[in-house]
Amino acid sequence: MGEALEPFFISVGLLVCLAYLAKWARCSKCLFLHFWKVLPRSFLKSMGQWAVITGAGDGIGKAYSFELARQGLNVVLISRTLEKLQAVAVEIERTTGSSVKIIQADFTKDDIYEYIKEELKGLEIGILVNNVGMLPSLLPSHFHNTPNEIQGLIHCNITSVVKMTQLILKHMESRRKGLILNISSGVALFPWPLYSMYSASKAFMCTFSKALQAEYKAKGIIIQVLTPYAVSTSMTKYLSTSLITKTADEFVKESLNYVTIGDETCGCLAHEIMVxxxxxxxxxxxxxxxxxxxxLTRYTNYLKQNTNRR
Structure with a gap:
């Protein structure tokens, strides 16, 4: 009996070793790309003339809008607060010279996509950044104690990714090139108690993105999901920055080095090591x-002490 089981346990051990080797290989790639940027500067611009960014009025979405404009793309900014969009658009045009189009839309609603489709008509869209998202509460809490915004969260964190991808992917397919970046979260990598709705909604984004990449990779389209941990934005109440907690600008600039690394990345080396x-x-x-x-105790106290409600 022992002799019969021995090959089985050896096989299981080898599979476990290979799984960890694959994880560290990806981490090593990030380490290499962190210090040696091999992506040509023209790569992002070669995807197409326009980039579309959801949740572009603030935080990570705003940072992607500026960085992609600096890389030579025209940008479409989509968010619900018109004043923020207008201010960001003016600043991008002034500092980069790129053209900017704004679309006011509330992604907690489900009746906005025909309007967005009309507004995007005729644009050669090479990059889509599905960034918009909502976190019911930064502080950990039980499911029944979280704000009653379940349908809005589902529309914002899940429906938006599916619908925006549906609008833009078919045009990328016909041109046989394009880049879709889906901004998920580190809490999507395994179920997180006390962040149940947010964790589950971001896990959907991971699974959806990886499945689509398998479907469309051969058609010249890159679909990548990013799973960062702490980034200091309005959603995270401007957490104090550190080696682990990145500013939105730091995260975005580094994440764009990794767009060809595979279907999933944390977006920055520190978070890759952390995961x-x-x-x-x-x-x-x-x-x-x-x-x-x-x-509920120490982590909550840490968040309260290290956030800044601007």
């Missing part, structure tokens, strides 16, 4: 009552 260590923690620890208590 490799977190993956070593057994799931029973994450789902234990002690870990839940830690989130």
């Amino acid at each position: 490799n260590f977190l993956s070593l923690i057994p799931s029973w620890v994450i789902y234990s009552s002690r870990f839940e208590k830690l989130l």
